[in-house]
Amino acid sequence: MDGGGRVLFAVRGDRSEDFAAYGAPASAASAEGVVLPRPLRRVVRFIVSLCSGRIAIPAHAGKVSFVGFYSAIAVYGVVIGGHGPAVSHALTSFAGFAIEDVKVTGNEQTSEIDILQLLGLDGSTSLLGLDITAARQSLSDLPWVESAEVRKIYPSTVEVVLRERKAYGIWQHGTELSLIEKSGSVIAPLRDNKFASLPLFVGRDAETAASDVETEFAKFPEIASRVKAYVRVAGRRWDIHLDNGVVVxxxxxxxxxxxxxxxxxxxxxxxxxxxxxAVDLRLSDRTTVQLTPEAQERRLVAVEERRKALKKAGQSI
Known part of the structure; x- marks a missing residue:
């Protein structure tokens, strides 16, 4: 009995020491039966050890904690304030990734100034922060651009390759003049005279039917070379205005x-x-020619003179 009691006392003594290590009296633990969860035991043990001096605190822990705390506050403020991209650009530019050169090819009608503005380059833009997808989409929205490719060439170069639309003719609708593709799609308003040599198509639906009629005229180059304008009539047929004013x-x-x-x-x-x-070719079995007012007047004078000559000769008309 004494031996067994002594053993039991030793076990209880060990448990009391364990509870004392956690900062809880053995009597309280036995009376209330409180058992802390395992993760919480480790936390309590660490706190008790820290307070009792059994864990040594590094000499610069306070400074490091101070810097870390305020760094976290600064990062949080940047994110909440929406300044993340700007800070990222600044840091990567400072690290040597600022865009210094832009190589543009394929831009015959598109200004390089427009390209640089759409890319948003201000001299400090980072190559790492440049959104290739957004840049490609912005360039594709330009009037003359059919497709665009944007590539990053590290550490500081952007390469832009454009494929531009081809002007096929000039479309006059009302008082507006627009450049059109062969498909009839409008490219942009006509702003200067460098496209004056292109054929002119006038009227509603003229832009969509332009390529068909020009294909027909390509078989007769001697006539096509004299065409000044193709005028669409009622969306069904064409009147052709020649360089000398004759209408076909x-x-x-x-x-x-x-x-x-x-x-x-x-x-x-x-x-x-x-x-x-004018020359009227609308009927397949006849060709009607309309004289100019001057030619009609001359013809009337000639007819009258002939009538007088015949009358004088005693002949009937």
């Missing part, structure tokens, strides 16, 4: 046949070089 009225269908007839008349009789106002 084409049919809705059978344009190739009408142009062949016109080419033959011009080759045989120099029709388009005469003093006429």
């Amino acid at each position: 009225k084409l049919p809705e269908d059978g344009v190739a046949g009408a142009l062949e007839r016109l080419s033959r008349l011009d080759a045989d009789q120099q029709l388009l070089s005469r003093d006429i106002a």
Whole structure:
């Protein structure tokens, strides 16, 4: 009994020491039966050891904690205030990744100034912070740009490769003049005279039908070279205005046949070089020629003189 009691006392004595190490009296633990969770025991043990001096605190722990605390506050303020991208650009630029050179190719009509403005380069922009996808989309939205490629060349160069749209003709709608592609898509308003040599298409739906009619005229280059404007009439057919003011009225269908007839008349009789106002080819079985007012007046004078001459000769008209 004494031996067993002594053993039991030793075990209880050990448990009392354990509870004392956690800062809790053994009697209280036995009376209340409080058992702390394992993670919390470690925390309590660390705090008790720290307060009792059994754990040594490094000499500069306070300074490091101070710097870390205020650094965390600064980072939090930057993020909350939305200044993260600016700070990131500044740091990476300071590290040697500031964009110093932009190489642009394929821009015949697009200004390099417009390209640089869309890229948002201000001399301190970081190559790491440049959003390639956003830059490509912004450049593709320019009027003349069909597609754009943007590449980063480390440490400080941006390469821009553009594919531009091709101007096919000038479309006049009302009082507005616009440059169009062969498909009829509008590129941009006409601002200068460097595209004056392009064919002019006038009227509603003229831009979408432009390539078809020009393809027909390409078979007759001697006539096509004299065309000043293609005028769309009621969205169905064309009136062609030549450089000498003559208007050629084409049919809705059978344009190739009408142009062949016109080419033959011009080759045989120099029709388009005469003093006429219009040639009507809308009917396949006849060609109607309208004289200019001056030519009509001369013709009337000639007819009257002939009538007088015949009358004088005693002949009837």
